[in-house]
Amino acid sequence: MSGVPKASFRYFTGTGNSKRIAEVCASVFEAGGWSAEIAAIPEGGPPAEDSSAACLVFPVYSLDLPRIVRRYLEALPPATGAIGSRPRQALLLATGGNEDDCGWSLVEGVGLLAARGWDAAYADLVRMPNNWGPFMRVPGASEAAAILAAGEAKAKESAEAFLAGRRYAKPLSLPVFGPLGSRLMRAGFKLGVKRLWRKFRADGKCTSCGLCARSCPTSSIAMAGGRPRWSATCEQCMRCFNLCPSRAIAQLEAIGKGSRRERYVEPHFKP
Ligand SMILES: Cc1cc2nc3c(=O)[nH]c(=O)nc-3n(C[C@H](O)[C@H](O)[C@H](O)COP(=O)(O)O)c2cc1C
Numbered sequence: 452m453s454g455v456p457k458a459s460f461r462y463f464t465g466t467g468n469s470k471r472i473a474e475v476c477a478s479v480f481e482a483g484g485w486s487a488e489i490a491a492i493p494e495g496g497p498p499a500e501d502s503s504a505a506c507l508v509f510p511v512y513s514l515d516l517p518r519i520v521r522r523y524l525e526a527l528p529p530a531t532g533a534i535g536s537r538p539r540q541a542l543l544l545a546t547g548g549n550e551d552d553c554g555w556s557l558v559e560g561v562g563l564l565a566a567r568g569w570d571a572a573y574a575d576l577v578r579m580p581n582n583w584g585p586f587m588r589v590p591g592a593s594e595a596a597a598i599l600a601a602g603e604a605k606a607k608e609s610a611e612a613f614l615a616g617r618r619y620a621k622p623l624s625l626p627v628f629g630p631l632g633s634r635l636m637r638a639g640f641k642l643g644v645k646r647l648w649r650k651f652r653a654d655g656k657c658t659s660c661g662l663c664a665r666s667c668p669t670s671s672i673a674m675a676g677g678r679p680r681w682s683a684t685c686e687q688c689m690r691c692f693n694l695c696p697s698r699a700i701a702q703l704e705a706i707g708k709g710s711r712r713e714r715y716v717e718p719h720f721k722p
């Protein structure tokens with residue numbers, strides 16, 4: 452395998468969008484003669500030392516990086532120099548449920564990588580179906596399929612552009628309610644992520660199957676008396692909410708009406 456450039460893909464995902472985008476990009480790299488390894492954050496650890504490219508894919512959470520991804524980036528060991536004649540570069544893709552609301556996530560992701568010595572050559576947003584059911588509209592199956600197809604096409608283009616040596620850094624992009632509202636939204640979620648786990652409930656439709664506990668990416672759910680019990684390491688990724696076969700999980704129902712909304716899981720995703 453000597454001479455074959457290597458890429459390390461790392462993703463965090465709640466409902467599979469970011470994993471899918473990592474896989475789509477990895478297949479572009481492989482078609483271009485690279486070897487690619489893919490692993491989840493944090494289990495996968497830092498990009499392999501002999502990888503020329505680090506590719507990071509994560510969901511936007513309230514206009515920001517997910518807390519777990521921020522911690523991962525802050526803890527990355529400093530990038531070593533070039534591998535052979537090839538500079539070590541990073542491709543950063545945020546998946547978001549809205550067309551253009553990635554907020555600070557990419558700008559700060561690029562900054563954190565730069566602080567660790569990585570040249571984040573390409574950073575962009577890929578729109579994917581929204582999974583934040585308790586608070587936002589989740590698309591139904593046919594709408595989701597169209598968004599997925601467009602998202603995968605955009606991911607391919609981004610990977611091809613990165614491999615062709617093009618550079619791009621998506622600037623700060625905020626929703627229509629502007630800078631003040633956006634700052635409040637971001638700050639509110641920063642506090643909220645520490646507390647919102649307390650607001651999950653499983654109602655009488657729960658069959659005690661334990662799927663939510665088994666599939667949580669941060670092991671934040673324990674079964675107690677046949678019902679899920681959430682804990683503070685929860686990242687609000689919405690996997691439990693969306694995956695529950697009985698649609699038994701709700702959060703802040705009085706405000707969000709989430710249990711009456713659609714559920715969404717990326718069709719290839721098998722947690
Ligand atoms: C807590 C939370 C906050 C979110 N905030 C945003 C947001 O600010 N902007 C946006 O475009 N999408 C937002 N979304 C939607 C997700 O970013 C989007 O659906 C993403 O593709 C999910 O990726 P995953 O399947 O890899 O978890 C949010 C989702 C969650 C669960």
Ligand code: SF4
Nearest residue numbers: 657658660661663695
């Ligand atoms: S996945 Fe749903 S039905 Fe199964 S234990 Fe969790 S809440 Fe109950």
Ligand code: SF4
Nearest residue numbers: 667685686688689691
């Ligand atoms: S408890 Fe649910 S929302 Fe929280 S990290 Fe686990 S699966 Fe995600």
